[in-house]
Amino acid sequence: MPDVPPAAAFLDKPSPRRLFVSMTNHGQPPADDAPPAHDDDADLGASQSNATGDDDTHVDPNDVAQPRRIRSFVRRAGRSSEAQKRAFDVLGPQFLLPYAPEPLDWPAAFARADAPRILEIGFGMGDGTAYIAKLRPEDDFLGVEVHEPGVGALLKRIGETPLSNVRIIAHDAVEVVQHMLPEGSLDGVHVFFPDPWHKKRHHKRRLLQPPFVALLASRLKPGGYLHCATDWQEYAEQMLEVLGGEPTLENTAADYAPRPDYRPVTKFENRGLRLGHGVWDLVFRKRG
Numbered sequence: 001m002p003d004v005p006p007a008a009a010f011l012d013k014p015s016p017r018r019l020f021v022s023m024t025n026h027g028q029p030p031a032d033d034a035p036p037a038h039d040d041d042a043d044l045g046a047s048q049s050n051a052t053g054d055d056d057t058h059v060d061p062n063d064v065a066q067p068r069r070i071r072s073f074v075r076r077a078g079r080s081s082e083a084q085k086r087a088f089d090v091l092g093p094q095f096l097l098p099y100a101p102e103p104l105d106w107p108a109a110f111a112r113a114d115a116p117r118i119l120e121i122g123f124g125m126g127d128g129t130a131y132i133a134k135l136r137p138e139d140d141f142l143g144v145e146v147h148e149p150g151v152g153a154l155l156k157r158i159g160e161t162p163l164s165n166v167r168i169i170a171h172d173a174v175e176v177v178q179h180m181l182p183e184g185s186l187d188g189v190h191v192f193f194p195d196p197w198h199k200k201r202h203h204k205r206r207l208l209q210p211p212f213v214a215l216l217a218s219r220l221k222p223g224g225y226l227h228c229a230t231d232w233q234e235y236a237e238q239m240l241e242v243l244g245g246e247p248t249l250e251n252t253a254a255d256y257a258p259r260p261d262y263r264p265v266t267k268f269e270n271r272g273l274r275l276g277h278g279v280w281d282l283v284f285r286k287r288g
Contacts, residue, residue: 090159
């Protein structure tokens with residue numbers, strides 16, 4: 001695996017952080033009704049998947065046939081720290097990939113051709129992503145996240161660890177999956193702690209609806225896996241129903257799976273477990 005180049009190698013390049021706002025919000029600040037920033041401890045869920053709020057501009061992920069209208073996230077307010085900004089400036093040119101409505105060139109992006117390819121939707125502050133990427137150096141991880149502080153935090157961790165098997169796209173996950181990831185191109189997908197949209201009238205906004213699960217399944221290779229986790233029981237039950245209803249997927253367990261060793265337990269999750277809250281993992285595989 002190629003080494004992470006020294007920071008000085010990037011100091012004379014344009015800062016991707018200065019382009020980030022235009023990439024993710026068309027140069028506009030967050031809306032007045034944007035939900036508050038999430039607790040940094042909740043580092044395995046993110047604005048793609050674990051944001052909260054009542055923003056009625058959010059579009060139903062069921063509508064996968066109209067990519068211009070789909071959003072897999074709700075915009076969250078939040079400011080990057082100085083360290084996160086430096087990570088954008090120094091490491092962004094190598095690890096932050098631009099969105100483009102065309103297939104991603106994985107060998108060019110990761111500087112190797114044959115590594116297993118794992119997609120993570122909504123990585124929050126990136127602690128879990130960095131942990132898994134360090135644990136599994138033989139795999140390449142593509143994280144999709146729109147929350148700028150979270151992207152900066154993961155870039156910072158990439159430099160500190162260091163890691164060379166992680167890349168980031170700061171864009172709507174539905175469009176990334178639709179346009180950049182061809183059918184049968186992924187070995188795994190992680191969706192950890194997506195927003196439960198706990199109000200009944202907002203259930204239609206949940207990310208893991210049948211059409212999007214079918215889309216994710218189509219991107220998996222035979223034998224590839226889809227790993228979801230949630231701390232909201234009613235959403236876990238819906239996930240089990242939706243994933244179980246996708247004919248190209250099969251459950252690896254009778255219902256919920258034991259937490260795989262590679263998924264770390266976060267501070268936020270530990271706090272919930274101490275309070276008696278449950279956590280449910282689901283691991284499904286693509287049929288051969």
